Amino acid sequence: MSNPRPSPEIKRRAKAGETEEHFEQLVTFFLGEGCFAFPLRVVLEIIRKPQTVRVPLAPPSLVGLANLRGAVLPIFDLRRILHLPQRDYDDATRVLVIQNQCQLGMVVDQVSRVLAVRNEEIEEVSQIDLTVDARFLRGVAKVGPRGDLVQVLDAGKLLEREYDTISMNKEDRIEELQASTRSPELSGPEIENETxxxxxxxxxxxxxxxxxxxxxxxxxxxxxxxxxxxxxxxxxxxxxxxxxxxxxxxxxxxxxxxxxxxxxxxxxxxxxxxxxxxxxxxxxxxxxxxxxxxxxxxxxxxxxxxxxxxxxxxxxxxxxxxxxxxxxxxxxxxxxxxxxxxxxxxxxxxxxxxxxxxxxxNEEEKMSGNEVQLVIFQLGNEEFGIPVEYVQEIIRVPEKMSVVPRAPRFVEGLVNLRGAVLPVLDMRARFGLERLERNENQRIIVLNTSGTIAGFVVDSVIEVLRVPSGELEPSPALSDEQVKLVGQIVNLSQEDRMIQIVEAEKLLSDEELAVLRESQQDVLVST
Incomplete structure (x- = not known):
């Protein structure tokens, strides 16, 4: 980890009587052969690329979420944002931690140096032929005796078009979550109405x-x-x-x-x-x-x-x-x-x-007020959690399931669960991930959401965990669909774990629920 330091050029110009009003300090870096820069005032620190947690339904440019000294840091690939050819990360790869209403990281190929340029040396974008979209730039500077080109990026404009929701601050997200939070309705249809x-x-x-x-x-x-x-x-x-x-x-x-x-x-x-x-x-x-x-x-x-x-x-x-x-x-x-x-x-x-x-x-009151109980499951290498009050049971995946006509693509089929018709959906497909071949580790989590009982296939269920409610925080809002389905995150920094909390009530839309209920009726009529 390092903090960008002012360049010797800044000290030299200060001695010459120039003030900060006369020049701009830039953190320069490379993407391939191209040299780019962010203003020093928005760069908080420079770090090696950390381990990241993949977020479903997020924009393609998001590498994932990282833990930065206990804070959740969204990390983006600058090459993807600028539509440049992709390359593998290596020892020179760095992440610039930038303050843009919220903190986020930008992956770059290699960091060069911090330099100072006169304000008049930063030219209008329209006057120069560029290799990236001019809307992402504040201007272009020519530096050094050869007039090397440095393209100065605007951090806000890089994200505002595709990721305007990420600018929502943490307080706004907390208020939004509190306004939308409601207790699960567990009065849905019972399975064979028996004890x-x-x-x-x-x-x-x-x-x-x-x-x-x-x-x-x-x-x-x-x-x-x-x-x-x-x-x-x-x-x-x-x-x-x-x-x-x-x-x-x-x-x-x-x-x-x-x-x-x-x-x-x-x-x-x-x-x-x-x-x-x-x-x-x-x-x-x-x-x-x-x-x-x-x-x-x-x-x-x-x-x-x-x-x-x-x-x-x-x-x-x-x-x-x-x-x-x-x-x-x-x-x-x-x-x-x-x-x-x-x-x-x-x-x-x-x-x-x-x-x-x-x-x-007072123990029950203490437990319910200060801790949240979660069923933790995996999709690929990532961990997700569902509040235990939504979970009716967890079962193995049967060998055969009935086909559901006109169902959404993530619906796997229907199974008979003790005399009741249970629609089964693929959580991977719901989150836009590739499907997996059936295996022994997979489980169906049976959820009671919005009065409807449905099963969701996950890669594995790994534990039932109690976490302090203070460990829950709003997820970075990266896309409308992502923030709707994964509204909170548990950052267990001491265990080097990050668990994304699934909003069980939002897994199915009203239209999808109607299709499932119709399919259940079709099966009941045909049997």
Missing amino acids: TTQLVTFCVAAEEYGLAVSEVEEVVRLPDRISDVPGAQREVLGLINLRGRLLPLVSLRRIYEFPDKELDDQSRAVVLRKTMPGGRIARLGLLVDHVREVLNVSENDMQPVPPLLLGVGKSGQIEAICRLEEGRRLISVIRGERFFQRKEVNQVLHEGAGDETTSEG
Whole structure:
């Protein structure tokens, strides 16, 4: 990182009695063979090209969003804006951080120097033959003994035609979001109007287990470091740092006496939470091999544990057996509260790990007011989040789906979800991304939006995350469609993560909802 410094020429002219009113300071750089410049007063700093997060439905010239010391920085490729031939980035590539109502970055091939030119040396654009659109220029300067041409760019004009929404300041975006925010209407059509239980299902040693969603606070990826707990029982793997809070991590494999398995990208910690006497909040992480789905299951599918197995080995931890797919799929439903009663867990909790003391009765108010719970999914390498209150369940992608006549291009088809017709859409296509071949990692997130239940195919669901509400901020407004669908962003700068928050209510227009409802009716009539 560097701040552009005044050139020696400026000091020389100052000694000669010239003031800043007589000359313009320019930061010069190259795009190919062409030399360009921005006025020094708008260039805040010069940095190497950072890692960026791709934004769906954004203008083609946007490289992505970067984290600049905790601030979200939109970065544009100046070659794309000027319609110049593209080239690969290399070690000389730099980003000029510019202040243009809001801060943004411009990628250039190579930075040259800071120079000073007399105001009268900057000629009118119309007097010179140029290689870029004259509307983007403030003027042209001839410098040096050979009269080298420097094209002085106007940062405002570069963006105003295609990206006029980006000039909206942060305060305006916050007011707009607050005005448009409304609670989800979860009174839409129910699936087969029966009592259901929502389960988070996961696998341990090829066996499938489930926990009631009400007992699960979040599901998180494992950090790089797990700290040992001296003197702890074998079942306790150690402590992990969860947003500044120490969380005990217990291995379900060891509790259930399965062989150990190396941790991998699929390993997850299912975080349980329990209010203890006196208002003390205890948290515990259960290490599982991988999380499978979030399901709504009928009470008719839940069967008691056979009497002969009650209290025997790991069966003693099981509350019920969930039978799905005509008995071909069995899920052992366990109760999270029982893990807090285990001796090895109590030993760690007694030492203060996983604790949070609050005023009794105020914890729910605190959690709902200060934190937001999100289902995090991936499209390509980028992470997106949907508020958990919109998510009805998360299921695997079936092998076959019914074709939807006259449907939008991002509609995949219809599936039978426990007797109800569920329209399924491709989130990639909705965001203008290339489709993927079907694979085992993909999931359907079933959402209840605007009273309509619909499923959206995503590349993978990676966790359920609680984040402080203060970490949410308005997304840079890069296009009308983008800001409508991705209105906020979570910038977890300490974790080097940026999560784009999907506006669930805006995923489908009124016209698209009407088409889907019509298609559902057509299928019901034909069956």
